[in-house]
Structures are given as C-alpha cells and as structure tokens.
Amino acid sequence: MNQTPAGTAERVMDVAEALIQQRGYGGFSFDDVAQAVGIRKPSVHHHFRTKADLVAALARRYTERFESALAAIDVARRDPLARLKAYVQLFATTYAQDGRLCVCGMLGAEADALPADVADAVAGFFQLNLTWLTAAFRDAQRSGQVATGQRAANLAELMLSALEGAMVVGRGGRSGAGPTAVGKNLLASLAA
Template sequence: MKSFAGLTPSAERIVDATEGLIQTLGYNGFSYEDVAKIVGIRKPSIHHHFPSKMELGAVVAQRYTHRFRQSLLHIEGTLSKAPARLLAYAGLFESTYETDRRLCICGMLGAEADALPDEINQEVKRFFSINLDWLTMVFAAGLDAGTLRSTAAAAELAEAYLCMLEGALMVSRGLPQAHGPKRSASVFLASVLV
C-alpha cells in the first residue's frame, strides 16, 4: 500500500480532493468520478495513482493522522500547561469545522467503520489511539500539577474529551445555531479547571 510521504504532486491533489469529499460526504458518499471532477482529470488517471478506493481512503486517513500528530507536537512545543494544551487541541477541531463545516476525517470514517475495508479501519484506530494517548498524558500532567481536578482518571477524561469534540462537530453541523467544538471544549474544561 502507498504511503502519503511519497506522493507525487498529482497524487497529492487527488488526496486533497478526496479528503474534502470524505469530510463532507463520507467514504461511501463519493466516487472516483467526483474526485476526477474536482481535480480536473479523467478517472483512469486516478486509478493510475490509486488502483483501489481502499488504497486512496487509507492514504487520506494516514496523511490526516500524520498532520494531526504534527499539530500535537507543535502544541507540546509551544504550550506548557495542560489547560492551554487542551484548549489548543480543541482549536484543531474548530479549524476543521470552520472550513465549510467539515468533520474530522477519522471521525467521519469511524462512523462508517462497519462498511469500511480493514486497511482504512486500521488507520482510523491509529488516529484515535494517538489522540487518546496524547490526551491521557496531558490530563495526567494537569491532574499531577494541580491545574486540573477531577474524580475521573486521566484516561477517562481523555476519552470523554475526544468524544465530546467529535460529537460537537456533528451536532454543530446539524444545528445551525450551535457554536462549534471550541465552545463545547470551554464548557468541558471549566468543569475540570482548578
């Protein structure tokens, strides 16, 4: 299977278009014809780069996970306290939503897990595992430092926070008056701040 790291410029445009389609329509909601129209190429050109939709979907999820992981490293490198890191983390979801009310790639794919190839589900699981591990570390550091307080364990807080942010994306899309993930995160964090 291809890796996102070795993509040609043409393949990158295909992955970019597919990412947007998955974020708005889901994996089962688009075809190579849709991608071809966005990129301005013929379907055989897509098959040249990605012989199967499964391979294309897996590369999209892989690249998204990598970029998200890079964002987590940036947050770690620029913010030292858990509350600020957690708010910055919510900002990643907010910026996704602010781009045409898009959803998290892996959240959208996770909703379709029962109808996806194993290769894509493995990438989705990797995304959530990376995020839960990172959030657990941040919540644990905040609890240890006394900047956060809760009777729940760090891993439980991490899971609740991630679920709340993924859910906030979906609810915000469904309710035009909703305020997006960052506001939901602020309410959540207010309940655990010291």
C-alpha cells in the same frame, strides 16, 4: 527526468479528503475526485489502485499531520491547560472550514462499511489522540489545573468524544455551536 508533475497524488488526496469530510466514504466517487482535480477517472486509478487504497493513504496522512500538530503543541506550550486549549483549537479550525467534520470522525461513524485497511487507519487516529490527551490531562491534574476526581484516561475519552460529537451535533442540528464552545465548556467544567 520529469517524474510526477510533483503533486497530482497529493491533489487527489486533498480533494478526496474534503469530499469525505463533507459526504463520507460512500458519498463520493472517483469521478467526483477526477473532475475536481481536472483529470479523468482512470488517471485517479493510476495513482491509487482502489478506493480503499486512496482513503487508507489519506487517513494515514491525516493522522501523521495530526501527530505533527500535537508535537508542535508540546513544543510551543509548556502549560498543561494551555496544551488542552490548543488541542480544542485543532478541531475548531477543521470545523470552521464550511463545517467540515474530522476525517476520522466521519469514517469512524461509517466503520462497519469500511475496508479493513481504512478501519485500521481510523483506529490508529483515535489511539493517537487518546494517548496524547491522557498524558495532557495527567499533567494538568498534577499541576492542579484540572480536578483529580476522574482518571486521566477517562477524561481523554470524554474530551475526544465531546469534540467529535460537537461537530456531528453542530452540523446535523444546525443550531449547535460546534467544537469550539463545547471544548471550552468542558475544560471549564473540569477545572480544579
């Protein structure tokens, strides 16, 4: 009647996710994960046959959670600009955890070295974000809160790029303020 101790696979993904955010796909091993979870390396393989399986599953879970967060913003906020500000906060919260990068930002940088399944999951994350942001900017332009000189899809890519890049610059350059300030400054610059 007792199946999985209700959560080992999830704990494995939790640990692997944090390691990817800190060191990247090539920067962690099954042994790292095993030690942090408190089991042995073959036990990790029992839950995820290969490293590609583990990271692809983790990237899909990350994307699903992000999708839920976006849906929650749509429910909680009706003001278009308030939605965009809440979106920035999503990245800020991640970065506030010891300077952790977005999982798919890190994996996107390493895209050339990733298994196909993982690269596909990363592409799905970016597509999800661009679609949501495009709609949000379109609404913000219609409500007169964002200038209409640029196409909404272009503003979406600009926003996503700025936030992903702000994490990289903030971490690599040490002095960078991170996604909170960059997102805030971008929205201020785009105001109608």
